[in-house]
Amino acid sequence: MTDNPIKPLTLGSLTIENNLFQAPLAGYSSAPFRLLSWKLGRPGLLATEMISSKALVNQAPRQERYLAREDGEGPVAYQLWGADPESVGEATKIVADRGADVVDINCGCPVRKVRAAGAGSKLMEDPLLIGRIVKAMRAATEKPVTVKIRVGTSASNYNGAEVAKIVESEGADLLTVHGRHAKESYSTPCRYERIREVVEAVKTIPVIGNGDVRDGETARKMFDLTGCAGLMVGRACMGAPWVFLKIKAELVGEEMRLPGRFEIGDILLEHYDRLAVLLGEELAVRQCRKLGSFYSKTMRGAKEFRNSLNYMHTRDDLLALIEKYFKSESGGVISDTDME
DSSP states (O other), X not given: OOOOOOOOEEETTEEESOSEEEOOOTTTOOHHHHHHHHHHTOOSBEEOOOEEHHHHHXXXXXXXXXXXXXXXXXXXXXXXXXSOHHHHHHHHHHXXXXXXXXXXXXXXXXXXXXXXXTOGGGGGGOHHHHHHHHHHHHHHOSSOEEEEEESOSBTXXXXXXXXXXXXXXXXXXXXXXXXXXXXOOTTSOOOHHHHHHHHHHOSSSOEEEESSOOSHHHHHHHHHHHOOSEEEEOGGGTTOTTHHHHHHHHHTTOOOOOXXXXXXXXXXXXXXXXXXXXXXXXXXXXXXXXXXXXXXXXXXXXXXXXXXXXXXXXXXXXXXXXXXXXXXXXXXXXXXXXXX
């Protein structure tokens, strides 16, 4: 049997059953998706969408949707974003009191709006500020505090190792590193050697590798080339919350029966139904138009299905589309040309 790198992992006071993490995905990592990921793939740690520290401290009503949890979820990291140590510290206490198992600070998001607020990957330009933020978080809770960064700010400043040493010294329990710098898009291959630099820079905390992990082969590559303690999976779990189970199986040379189109249709409908409870039907419909494009990746007629989702307004509309594209005899595996 192939050596299995999937194993329990301890971060601070918490031990999780495996070292596969579900990434915090803006617009996607809501409680319904996390529950499906736990039921179908069982990663060691789930994650919320990014939560604005200032908005949370100021009690903005919209933040409630990000704090919600489903009964039956596994351990969840609540990810905060912000650039002010005081407000991030206050937000840390709020989410810890609301049931977070882990509190994470985002120092890697490249989105312009977040960077304009001095947060996300913009923080990588001021490692000492990141240290002050982590210190404030550590003072606010005894629960595990984690940090997500990129390997650097630009091609001329790969400072991930420097940041890693600072957050370690300020009491972080774990660090996740995305293998691209702040100015690179997903089309740039993951920089495994830069993640390894971060892994080798710290002595007392585990480092999680993030970037281009989608199956057993790419998971093995991340482990072997970086020496990381675990993996975070992002885009590959969108529309495939079972991907964590697939990765676990492939890492040890086992085959996994992937869900067929009938099952995927049922999963999509369950995802919608749970979103409707959380957000109301109008918002659930909007999100489902996006979700459907991911769930239909392996179905015949995917392009037509995605177009049809733009005219969906109710659950009955979605159910009719699922019956047509996922349940009918004409459904099935699509060709590459259908994936435009």
